[in-house]
Amino acid sequence: MKIPFGTISITDKAKMLVNEALESKKVSQGKFVREFEEKYAELVGSKEAVALSSGTDADILALAVLYDFGACRGDEVIIPSLSFVATGNAVLQAGFIPIFVDIERNTLNINPDKIEAAITDKTRAIMPVHLMGKPAQMDKINAIAKKHKLFVIEDAAEAHGAVYKGKNIGTWGDMAAYSLYVAHIITTIEGGVVVTDRPDFADVLRSLRSHGRFCKCNKCVMSTGAVTCSKRFKKGQDLRFFFERVGYSSKMNELEAAVGLGNLEIYDEILSKRRENLRYLFENFTQFAPLLNTITEEEYEEIGPHAFPVIVGERAGFTRDELVEYLKNKGIDSRNLFLSMPTQCPGFEFLGHKLGEFPEAEYVADNGFHIGIHQDIGVKECRYFLDSVKEFLKDNA
Numbered sequence: 001m002k003i004p005f006g007t008i009s010i011t012d013k014a015k016m017l018v019n020e021a022l023e024s025k026k027v028s029q030g031k032f033v034r035e036f037e038e039k040y041a042e043l044v045g046s047k048e049a050v051a052l053s054s055g056t057d058a059d060i061l062a063l064a065v066l067y068d069f070g071a072c073r074g075d076e077v078i079i080p081s082l083s084f085v086a087t088g089n090a091v092l093q094a095g096f097i098p099i100f101v102d103i104e105r106n107t108l109n110i111n112p113d114k115i116e117a118a119i120t121d122k123t124r125a126i127m128p129v130h131l132m133g134k135p136a137q138m139d140k141i142n143a144i145a146k147k148h149k150l151f152v153i154e155d156a157a158e159a160h161g162a163v164y165k166g167k168n169i170g171t172w173g174d175m176a177a178y179s180l181y182v183a184h185i186i187t188t189i190e191g192g193v194v195v196t197d198r199p200d201f202a203d204v205l206r207s208l209r210s211h212g213r214f215c216k217c218n219k220c221v222m223s224t225g226a227v228t229c230s231k232r233f234k235k236g237q238d239l240r241f242f243f244e245r246v247g248y249s250s251k252m253n254e255l256e257a258a259v260g261l262g263n264l265e266i267y268d269e270i271l272s273k274r275r276e277n278l279r280y281l282f283e284n285f286t287q288f289a290p291l292l293n294t295i296t297e298e299e300y301e302e303i304g305p306h307a308f309p310v311i312v313g314e315r316a317g318f319t320r321d322e323l324v325e326y327l328k329n330k331g332i333d334s335r336n337l338f339l340s341m342p343t344q345c346p347g348f349e350f351l352g353h354k355l356g357e358f359p360e361a362e363y364v365a366d367n368g369f370h371i372g373i374h375q376d377i378g379v380k381e382c383r384y385f386l387d388s389v390k391e392f393l394k395d396n397a
Contacts (some may be wrong), residue, residue, distance in 0.1 A: 001384050005333040006183035007376040014262025032257035033084060037193070038273035039264050040186075044170040046195035048202035051188075051252040052209055055157045055179025058192030059127070061250060062175045064151045065204045066124055068245065069151075071096075075124040079092075079155075080110035081340045082361035083129045086179075087155050088341040088348060091127070098351070099123065100135025100342045102358040108132055108295060108337075109310065111360075112140040116148075125151040130159035130169055131338075132370065134295050138164055138172040146177040153177065157192075160185035161271045169304065170195050180260060183372070185270060185306065188260035190369030191252050204245070212247025270375045274305035277373040280382050281308050288389060291316045291397060292323075307370040309337060312364075318396040320367045323389075327371075330388045337368030 021027050033051050041049035052058050063077060073095040079087055081100040091098040099118050104111045108131040115126065126145050128136035140155075145152045152173035156162070160178065162169035170176035174197075180191035194205055207213055263270070277299075285294055290313045297303045312320045324334055339345050340361035342353035355362065371385060 001381065003372070003377060003381050003385065005244040007372070007374045008187055008189070009184050009263060009266060009375060010259060011262035011266060013265055014259045017258035017261060018255050020259060027254045029251045030254050032261060033252050036188075036252070036257040036260045036264070039261070040193055040246045041195060043264065043267065044176070044195050045168050046171055046176075048195045049193050049195045050205040050209065051257065052192040052194065052250045053252055054190055054237055054250070055177065055181060056086040056090055056093075057185075057191035057209075057250040058157075058177035058179065058194045058246065059087060059153075059155055060094045061208045061248060062177045062194050063090060063094035063096060063125065063127070063246070064208050064246075065175065065201050066151060067095075067166045067198075068204050071124045072311070073124070076120060076122045078110075078118050078123060080114060080129050080131075080361070081342055081358040082108065082364055083131060083341065084157070084336055085341055085345055085347070086157070087127065087129055088345070096124070097122075098341075098348075100353070100358060103131075103364070105311065105360045105364060106293075106295065107134055107136075108183045108364065109136040110136060110141075112144065113296045114139045115141065115144050117361060118174060119144075119148050119150070122388060123148065123150060125153055127155055128156040128173075129157070130162055130304065132222050132295065132309045133159045133162050133306040134166035135159065135162050135169050135301050135303070138169075142172060151175075156304075157181075158184065158306035159304040160306075161275075161302070163250050163302040165300045168362055171197070174198065175201055181255075183374075185274060185304065186260065186263045186267060188252065188256035188263075191250075191256050191260065207244060208247045209250040209389040210243040210247065211249060212243040214242045214244045270304065273375040273378070274373050275302075276379070277377060277382050278303065278305040278308060280379050281373065281386070284382075284386055285310075288393065289313070291393065292389065297375075305373055307335075308373050309368060309370040311337075312367040315395075318392075320369055322396065323392055324369050327385075327388055332371060332385055332388060334369045334371045337364055337370060339365045 037049040154173040154176035180188040189288035
């Protein structure tokens with residue numbers, strides 16, 4: 001049996017819309033992007049959604065919005081030490097300094113009890129990551145942010161469909177950034193989107209994604225920029241070339257939006273299938289503890305069914321790599337869990353962190369992997385994975 005890590009659903013509607021865009025020759029950002037934004041905002045339960053070219057850009061631009069609201073370059077943003085490297089890269093690319101906080105091994109998410117010790121006079125925001133779709137403890141994080149007057153930006157890259165204490169992930173923070181990469185629950189092949197309830201944030205996001213431009217077209221009207229621009233541009237100046245802020249080139253195009261609209265049409269079906277797979281694995285994986293462990297879904301939450309993580313226990317007589325190789329030979333594809341960015345990613349060495357500073361993140365990085373639970377597999381494939389693990393443990397436990 002072959003179990004690939006990921007898949008993509010491209011519907012007949014998506015193909016029709018792609019062809020329509022190609023026939024019209026209007027393939028840059030346009031009506032399909034705006035329709036996708038409206039439907040995505042409705043899905044999450046937010047007032048605004050701004051579509052972008054990647055999930056990384058979603059993180060970057062959400063952070064860059066803060067310059068319009070008091071932040072300065074070189075200020076600090078608190079993030080978990082364990083995440084896909086895009087989280088740390090985004091903080092740096094937005095012009096901020098990442099301040100890393102260790103995770104909880106049982107949740108894979110930032111340890112909220114360690115956040116306050118990392119706050120300084122230069123801290124402007126906390127960016128929790130809902131890793132593997134597992135909600136971070138947003139009530140505790142928001143309470144800390146309120147106490148210290150900080151912004152909260154959710155990195156919800158993998159958390160489509162996640163719910164925490166009766167409220168959708170993506171609606172807990174000031175903004176939330178999603179990835180729409182090919183392996184994710186909703187995909188536009190490449191792409192990202194930021195959701196927010198603040199129209200002023202959304203206005204700045206629309207400017208930032210188009211080089212910091214001020215314009216009067218459609219939803220790109222800059223309600224925040226208009227006040228300052230009106231005092232500075234010259235009479236008769238072409239506002240299409242008036243740039244109010246340092247911006248980026250991060251627009252989603254019509255072909256990507258078309259694929260996304262097709263995904264939104266079957267979203268409930270995709271989510272239901274993935275949740276069925278995830279919960280089957282949760283129910284049956286406990287037999288392998290404490291040699292192998294995973295996250296749990298608490299009664300007050302719904303995990304976004306992105307993937308199924310596995311962490312090799314400290315008393316296991318085998319390594320993560322040995323198990324992964326065995327599964328590979330059985331046709332089961334997997335990916336290692338992410339690295340501790342500050343201590344295991346060479347690109348962050350200049351920040352001066354040393355191995356051992358983030359023990360929980362480092363342990364997970366060395367001993368964790370995840371498998372796909374996507375809509376093209378089912379209980380049969382999940383059972384095959386469990387049986388394969390059981391066979392491995394017979395010879396290696």
